[in-house]
Amino acid sequence: MQITPVDRADDRMAGEILALVNAVLDADAPENRRPVEQTFRAELRQDRPGLDIAYFAAVEDGALAGYIGIAFLTGDNPHLAMAELMVRPDKRRRGIGAALLAHYVDYAAEHGRTDLTAGTLTTWGDGPRRPGTGAEFLERNGFSLALVQVNRRSRTDALGPEEERLLWDQAVAAAADYEVRTWTGPAPDDLIESLCRLDAMTRVEVPTGDVEMEPERVDVARARAKEALAAAIHEIPVKAAAVHRATGEAVAYTHVHAYADPAAAHAAQGITIVDPAHRGHRLGMLLKLANLRQLRERFPRVAEIWTENADVNGHMVAINDQLGYEAVDALSVYQRKLKP
CATH class of the missing domain: 3.40.630.30 (Gcn5-related N-acetyltransferase (GNAT))
Structure with missing residues (x-):
């Protein structure tokens, strides 16, 4: 061998x-x-x-x-x-x-x-x-x-219409100071800088257990390079952001990866991040619902969304439970430290 x-x-x-x-x-x-x-x-x-x-x-x-x-x-x-x-x-x-x-x-x-x-x-x-x-x-x-x-x-039709409408109305009422923006592909120019700031937060705001991670250094060039990579590997970003009306900045976003292959009947839920200063307004739920609607409209062939959450990420797990996600198995990440 x-x-x-x-x-x-x-x-x-x-x-x-x-x-x-x-x-x-x-x-x-x-x-x-x-x-x-x-x-x-x-x-x-x-x-x-x-x-x-x-x-x-x-x-x-x-x-x-x-x-x-x-x-x-x-x-x-x-x-x-x-x-x-x-x-x-x-x-x-x-x-x-x-x-x-x-x-x-x-x-x-x-x-x-x-x-x-x-x-x-x-x-x-x-x-x-x-x-x-x-x-x-x-x-x-x-x-x-x-x-x-x-x-x-979760199936993309996991929620009944009345249940989905109720969750949507509750989230909209809690997020009166925010506008929802959705898009596929590259991010709008007027949001890209604030999206970079959010992207840089993810490694420190999302639980990583005993894996020590520094924040990613994300600028516009890095963000656009990531978008170019998505296009090169035939992924289509499906995104939603919450824009703070008072500042015009994106303060939360969520991301689903759809696939260009017309036979692909599943999509992958990526990161959902909310700026800590803007939590408590149901922005995570609002954006995931908005993006679910966008995904169903643009990619009706997609029947299932897969995601993963740290077992200790209780807030996001609770949102996903309401959206109809069911646990399947776990990816257990192991670590070995070498002497420097």
Whole structure:
């Protein structure tokens, strides 16, 4: 078995990695969403603003047996490394995962990273059973649980019309000092700077457990580069913002990722953030409802939205419960700290 760097422009290898990911999901989490192929292949090829990613393949007998993607944040958080590791179900218990993990540790250390994270799917509550082998594997190799992100899904028609109208009316009444703006694609020029300020807040306002993270440095150039990346990987941002009428600034926003592939029947809920100075006006609920309406209007083929929330993020979990989200499983993030 050999571990070799992946040529990100190699379409054949991209197809093999996609097949591996789908095989792992079939075996471990058959209820979960599948990658959108067009987007998955494009993501492997594209550079990402503020992120340096390297992929490595474990090849056995000329075939892909496992892979690991290793990501470093750039421009901030020079201590942190993140990884996604998968081994084909029929190739497990042969030392492939251990070899990939050892490669991760060595590679991160060579690049001066001291806080290494990796995630594994785990059972949550009464949801579908998930293998416990991933967590056991990480713990055996010096990783400890740092953060639990609960995966949830909701149908776009989960709310009945009367229930949705009631939630909407309550949120509108509480948010009289704010205007709702919605759009798809690049952000309006008059909002981009205040949206950058909100984007920079997310790493410190959203729970990250024991994973220490510095704020992201977001300016207009970085924001526009992220929008260009979304277009390059065939994602369509569906966004809503609350604009404070007195200042004209965006003080809250929410983001759903839809896909350009006409066969994609799911979307992914991204971050929802409210400036702490403007909380208490039901802006999170208002924006998620406004964006849900926009998503249904523009993408009627989308039947399901997937999201994830830290298990301790009680406020956002409560909103999602009202919107009809149901927990499926969890991504348990483990961390290992290396000596600097």
